[in-house]
Amino acid sequence: MASSLVTRTPPLDRLLQRSGALLALILALVLALQVMPPQPAHAVPPSSVTVTDTTGEVDPELLQARLKEIDFREDVQLAVVVLDVTEYDSDPAQDTALNDAVLAHARDTAPELLSEDGEHWAEGTVLLALDPTHRFLGTYGGEEVALDEGGFEAVQDAMRDDAADGRWADALEAGTQKYAGLLDRPWWRHPAVMTVAAVVVGVVLVLGGGALAGRRTARRRADSALARYEDVQQRRVQTDAAARSLPTTSPYAHAVLVAHQDFQQRLEKVEEMHDHLPAPQQRGWAWGLAGTERKLARSFEGTVRHLDEADDDIIATSDLLRRSGGWRTAWERELRPLRDSLSALDGALAGELAGEEVTEDEGGVSEQEAAAASEVRELGGDIAVELDSLTGQLEADRIDPDSALERLDTLTRELSAAVTRLRSGRISRMASDDEERELLEGAAADVEERGYRSVRGRRHALEHEASDSADVFWTLSPLLWYSNWSTQSATALETHRNPSAASGGGSTAGYSAAAGGFSGAGSSSRF
Structure with a gap:
């Protein structure tokens, strides 16, 4: 097998040589683009800069001095307006609020920003706007210096981070710099051109380096899995003996036997894979380059990992049910889910244990939710005590393992039911x-x-498949589950209620009917 793979090396060498030549050509082209003149025309600062702030959030003179240092490729008149849209009777709930407010400002106090016919922004005008209170950003331009829709959005994106942090002057300066960079940008500086070049370079790198990286990964996976495979084979007799020695009267033994049957089936499959996997010293240089070889290494590694964990679980659970060997380690594994719930209790119930002091009318939790939270809190305290008590009883041989596991299942069911009531209240x-x-x-x-490796979880899964209890909530660690659900559900609800905020806020072009047919270029968005 190895010799047949080695014969593929010359074609691979030729492929790498061709890829290297193509890569050199592409890199030379990219470098040539980078050293070309950065702009087709002269760079000049704005012929005029005006800063109007009706909110008192920026220092107009200082900002004006900063903006005068920015060079454009065209002669432009730069205007910056900081305002509150409500001052111009614009509804901040409307996406066009800033567009309308800026237009109203121009018509009322700055007619020089408008064209002679009043239907567009004035020739050569670049206008940036900001509403700090209602979190709007806007970019506008005269027809000769207007950007396309994506350009206006890019300017707003450049302003967004500084605006979100309340650095208003920095946001306006960043937006102006971005506008200057996009206006009359040379074709070879366009992101699409650079993207195409980057894609071509990426393809070449994938052809040359990706194959070598896949080869290294496949060989590493095979090497690590072979060592674990030997361990599994050496422990096979012990694993089988543990399965045979399970107490026949234990309700948990069936779950272990099912796991042992799966272990045997997977072991047969992994032995077949092993027969097709060459030893390290038998692999040719090219082994691991082929997709089938990488797939074999990946499947072999994953199956061996599962077997290595499964034989540990079978042996440990057998020890626990017979209270022999390392049974205490297996017992701690069964305790872990409930202990994790107790650790998550305070965080899960934060803000939900207000009792009588915070009522639903005051915007806090409802009485139903507060009562459920108090029940969970009390139950958590009882569980903490009982876990220690059960451990002591097992150590003193005052309770058998099956009874102890059954009690853990009862506590899990009770806590799951209490969490269900808490979730309903929320x-x-x-x-x-x-x-x-x-x-x-x-x-x-x-x-x-x-991923708890618990025999209680395996037993529940088997019984759940054979019963009609699909509607009954049960999880090994109910409070940990509830804590995660609380976070995810709150995010889902916020996304549902504010889809535009969740998507980053798309840019809105155009004006309301009150604008009277004004069609100046530009758009605004929220931050």
Whole structure:
């Protein structure tokens, strides 16, 4: 097998040589583009700069001095307006509020910003606007110096971070610099041109370097998995003996036996993979370049990892059910989900244990939610005590392992039920209609269970498949689950209520009907 793979090396060498030549050509082209003149015309500062601030948020003279240092490729008249849209009777809830307010400002106090017919911005005018209170950004331009829609959005994007931090002057300066960089930009500086060049370079790098990286990864996976495979084979007798020695009367033994059956089936498959996997000393230089070889290494590694964990679980659980060997380690594994819930209790219930002091009318939690939170808090305290008590009873041989595990299952069911009531109260408080209620309830499906290797979890999964308890909420660590659900559901609700904010706020062009048919170029967005 190895010899047949080695014969592929000459074609690969030729491919790498051709790729290297093409890469050199592309890099030379990119360098040539970079050293070309940065602009087709002279760079000059604005012929005039005016800064108008009706809010008192910026220092007009200082900002004006900073903006005069920025060079454009065209002669422009730069104007900056900082205002409150409500001063011009614009509704801040409307996306066109800033556009309308800036137009109203020009018509009322700065007619020089408008063309002679009043239907566009004045020739050569570059206008940046900001509403700090209602978080609007705007960019506008006369027809000769206007950017396309993507250009206006790019200017607003350049302003957004500084504006979000309240650095108004920095935001306006950043926007002006971006506008100057985009206006009459040479074709070879256009992002599309550079993107095409970068894609071509990337393809060449993938051809040359990607294949070598895949080869190294495949060989590393195979080497690490082979060592674990030997460990699995050496422990196979012990694993099989652990499965045979399971107590026949234990309700948890069935889950372990099912896991052992899966272990045997996977072991047969991984042995077949091993027969097709050459030893390190038998691999040719090119082994790992082919996709089939990389897939084999990946599958072999994943299956061996699963087997390595599975035999540990089978042996440990057998020890626990017979209370022999390392049973205490397996017991701690069964305790861990509930202990994680207790650790998450304070964070999960933050703001939901207000009791009588915060009522629903005051914008806090409802009585239903507060009562459920108090129940969870009290139950958490009881569980903490009982976990220690069960451990002591097991160590003193005053309780058998099956009874102890059954008690953990009971505590998990009780805590899951209490969390269900807590979640219902939270949904009732947060949802304003049936659609939002469905959204919050649906968010539960997106919460993933932590990967606990628990025999209780395996038993529940098997019994759940054979029963009609699909509508009963149960999870190994209910409070940890609830904490994650609270975060995800709140995010989902915020996205649902404010889709534009979630998407970063698209740029809005145009003006309302009150603008009287004004069609000046420009747009605004929120930050």
